[in-house]
Amino acid sequence: MESSPLISAGLPVALFIIMIGIGMTLTLRDFRLVAVYPKGLIIGTFAQILAMPLFAFILASLLGLAPAIAVGLVIIAACPGGTTSNLFVLLSRGNIALSIVLTVSASLITIVTLPLFTNLALQFYAGESESISLPVGRTVAMLVGIVLLPVTVGMIVRTKAPDLAHRAENAVSIFGGLVLVVLVAGLMWSARDQLWSLLQQAGPATLLLNLSGIFLGLLAGRAGGLSQRESMAVAVELGIKNSTIALLVTLTLLESSTMSIPAAVYGVLMFPVGFLLAAYGRRVIPAPASAPGG
Numbered sequence: 001m002e003s004s005p006l007i008s009a010g011l012p013v014a015l016f017i018i019m020i021g022i023g024m025t026l027t028l029r030d031f032r033l034v035a036v037y038p039k040g041l042i043i044g045t046f047a048q049i050l051a052m053p054l055f056a057f058i059l060a061s062l063l064g065l066a067p068a069i070a071v072g073l074v075i076i077a078a079c080p081g082g083t084t085s086n087l088f089v090l091l092s093r094g095n096i097a098l099s100i101v102l103t104v105s106a107s108l109i110t111i112v113t114l115p116l117f118t119n120l121a122l123q124f125y126a127g128e129s130e131s132i133s134l135p136v137g138r139t140v141a142m143l144v145g146i147v148l149l150p151v152t153v154g155m156i157v158r159t160k161a162p163d164l165a166h167r168a169e170n171a172v173s174i175f176g177g178l179v180l181v182v183l184v185a186g187l188m189w190s191a192r193d194q195l196w197s198l199l200q201q202a203g204p205a206t207l208l209l210n211l212s213g214i215f216l217g218l219l220a221g222r223a224g225g226l227s228q229r230e231s232m233a234v235a236v237e238l239g240i241k242n243s244t245i246a247l248l249v250t251l252t253l254l255e256s257s258t259m260s261i262p263a264a265v266y267g268v269l270m271f272p273v274g275f276l277l278a279a280y281g282r283r284v285i286p287a288p289a290s291a292p293g294g
Contacts, residue, residue: 023154
């Protein structure tokens with residue numbers, strides 16, 4: 001399932017602009033609170049790195065998936081949240097600072113854990129093992145270029161022009177929502193000839209994995225004493241995966257189009273589920289009170 005040039009070229013630019021806007025909603029105090037009260041970071045990272053792959057193994061066994069599909073399901077489960085997860089957290093009124101820290105930390109940890117879970121799944125389901133390694137430089141560059149740099153720019157704008165930053169908050173949410181709609185439409189169009197076949201092969205498993213991650217995030221957050229906004233951030237990070245990394249592993253490193261099916265299907269299904277989660281968040285979480293200068 002290939003993305004169109006509009007998506008491959010336009011999405012990074014749109015995300016960069018969105019992340020600047022997200023940065024305008026943040027202050028250093030937000031990140032300082034994550035560091036001083038790291039419970040949300042610990043719970044989210046543990047669930048992201050260990051619990052989600054475990055769920056994938058359980059689902060693959062319960063559903064009796066074909067070996068290649070099972071391996072692909074474990075791979076997408078072991079991937080971190082993507083940059084679009086930060087946008088969904090914004091739309092759902094979750095804790096954006098926690099979401100960003102979780103995205104960065106999980107992406108860096110995944111450089112080590114994703115190859116381990118991939119090889120474990122290959123041995124368990126396919127009876128073979130591959131030497132898998134992720135491009136460290138490319139991963140770090142992506143995090144810096146699409147997450148850290150624009151967020152820093154946005155935070156500087158908030159410091160220098162707080163009134164402008166305050167007025168931009170609603171515009172960022174609207175623009176972000178439109179970008180996601182275009183992205184979903186583009187993904188659906190690019191897979192229009194294969195969509196039904198892909199959904200039949202991996203739809204139930206990927207949808208269950210997605211819903212399990214969201215439910216786990218909300219449940220673990222509340223059980224761990226996190227606030228509504230922190231719990232929502234954890235839930236979104238577990239539900240909105242970086243399917244691009246999964247496709248990189250399955251198509252480029254493992255050279256298996258069949259193993260890539262769960263990642264491709266997950267990359268489509270997670271968006272409508274994400275919109276429903278955002279609608280739920282906006283219904284149950286009060287809008288944050290933000291003063292122009294705050």
